[in-house]
Amino acid sequence: MMHEKKRLHPIAIVIYTMKRLKQGPFLALALLIAIKEKTGDPFVDWLPLFLFLFYAMFAGYMSWRRFTYRLEEHNMYIEQGIFVKKKRYIPFDRIQGISHSSGLLQRLVGVVQVHIETAGRQIDDPEVVLPAVSMEEADQIERAIRNQNEGNMLIKNEMDVVFTLRFRDVLFLAVTSGGAFSVIAAIGALLSDFDNFIPFERLNIFFRVDDTASTLVFLLVVLMIAYVLSVIGHLFRYMNFTVVKQNKTITITTGLLQKKSISTSIERVQAIAVKESPIRYLFGYVSVHLIHAGGALDDGKHGSLVLFPLVRKNEVTSLVATCFPEYRLHNSFRSLCTRARWRYMLRSLYTVMLIPVITIVFFQRFETLLLLLPAVHVGYRSYRRAGVTIKSEQLALRSGWLTIKTVYMLKHCIQSLTISQTRMQQRLGLCTVRATVMPGIRGKVVDVDEREAKVIYEWFLENKE
The missing domain is CATH 1.10.287 (Helix Hairpins)
Incomplete structure (x- = not known):
């Protein structure tokens, strides 16, 4: 079914203008000329700044004027460009995720900003950004994409609130x-x-x-x-952080002044990561992140999405199982062999060794040698926490220094598995295990026993053509 072309809300003119004004080098140059090159004539002195402001407002208006979009049966059609007109068809089945947020400007007029992530996009920029559309239009776009990706069936499941972050948390x-x-x-x-x-x-x-x-x-x-x-x-x-599961879609809403809603398909999730920072771990809290086939939906790292920013460790398994039944989160890791212990402690020492060396040579401050004690402890803790585990069709890798990161990945989501050895590791019978689920995103554990690494590699090759 063909829909008519639609424009953004006129507040998008202000948003585009402000975006132009944030182009720091041009604004700084105009201010510098206006302040330092004074001729006594206010019109001449402030002309560069006025010209820049006029350019920003003109570009903002033209960006809004030339931007149109429409929804078709299986595609989204977009036209944009001030001087060079660009036309793009985006199939719904290529869309990896959709999120919408509302800043102060959007909330003043009752609109939201929509981000649409697609496969094959640039890493640092979403494929489609609609800076100002009504909430009803944003919901219509989301429903059209979701229904198409779920077999053109109307969603009959009620929303299931999985997680809510309390104020004290x-x-x-x-x-x-x-x-x-x-x-x-x-x-x-x-x-x-x-x-x-x-x-x-x-x-x-x-x-x-x-x-x-x-x-x-x-x-x-x-x-x-x-x-x-x-x-x-x-x-x-x-504030107001909530995770909702509806059919095969996970929707995350968060924010106080700038409200944001992020939706991603469960099928796009490639792995689950659990992070344990030292202070929060002492109180029994961790954070859970999704590694998904999409962009930076929450303005964070590409391919990473915060699912539970703070959750008690004993609740992680049940919460993740509610959202992703295929994953089995656990804490049963085999410790690395004793041959790897001294290597972990030495690597931790290398990171702080330069500080006491400089202070002793130039300032004769020998008390800085005390920094080596916590460094040894951090290295030993990293050794004790590191590990690799295989459970059925799932591989789990755990490693880290101050923050311990555990990545759970299903076999069919692993794009490549690499077992490597340095000369020193070869002498000690150790290996480094790397598993990649997306380009640039992988889990790694250093100094795994080579016999255990061989078992992991054979497990990965099973049922592979």
Whole structure:
């Protein structure tokens, strides 16, 4: 059935304009010319900035004007392009996942932004982005895609709410997050871009750069501000986090200020990963991620989707079985052989060895040798937690240093299995096992006994033509 061509909501003009304004190099150049090259004539001084703003608004309007889409029986048809018109047909059966979110602008006018991921897309950019469509239209697009991928049958199953993240869990997730350092990096990048316009020398009124104590206090204040911003950001992101299963589709909704809904087919899931960070693991919490055949549906890593951002470890098996009956999550891993123990501890030592060497040679600070003790402990913990297990048609790989990651993958989803050896591993009878489920996404365990690695390889080759 042919549908008429449709346009985006006019608020998309503002969204496209703001996107153009975020093109940092052009905006920074216009500001730099306007501020530094003063002639005394306001019209001449601010002309570059006005020209850039006019270009952004014109491009935003034309991007909205030239963008149309329509739904056909088995395809989605899109026309776009300001100067070069592009036409694309996207078959519904190539669509890997669909998600929609609503920022402040979208919520003001009651629209959402729709992301559609397809096979063969670019890694860092979704195949289709509809910045502003009504909620009814977004639901219609999602239903059309879902019905086509499930055999053109109307969905009669009621929605089953699998998981809801409670407020206390959201608060614990935000407090134990490691996003403070990324906030510090963002603040540093922002300050480095505008250091010519901000009189940092006036900060000496409060902090004397030659005073070590004041400098440490200043750094502590910056770290605390970054930590608070990180906690607030995680609270806004994971509030109202809910996982719903409907027929063969998993739908994840999350967000406070910017609400987001992500839908992906169960058949697109290639593996399941369980991550254990040190602090959360002490309290019995882990996080569960999906490795799916699609893009970064939640603006995270390509091919990765957060299923349960924080869940008690004793509840993971039942929750995953509810969503994915084929997977059998477990914790029964055979420890690596004792020959691998010292190699794990040495690798951990290598990562921090440079710090005590520099401080001893240049500053005679021998107390930094104490850093080697926790490094040895981390290496030993990594050795104790690493392992490989085969259960029926499922392979599980567990490894990591500070964060332990366990990847469960079904045999038919494994694209390649690699067993490799270095010269040292060959002498000790050890191997490295790598299993790839998607290009660039794989699980790896180092220093597995070569006899066990041979069993894994023979298991993988069974029933393979």
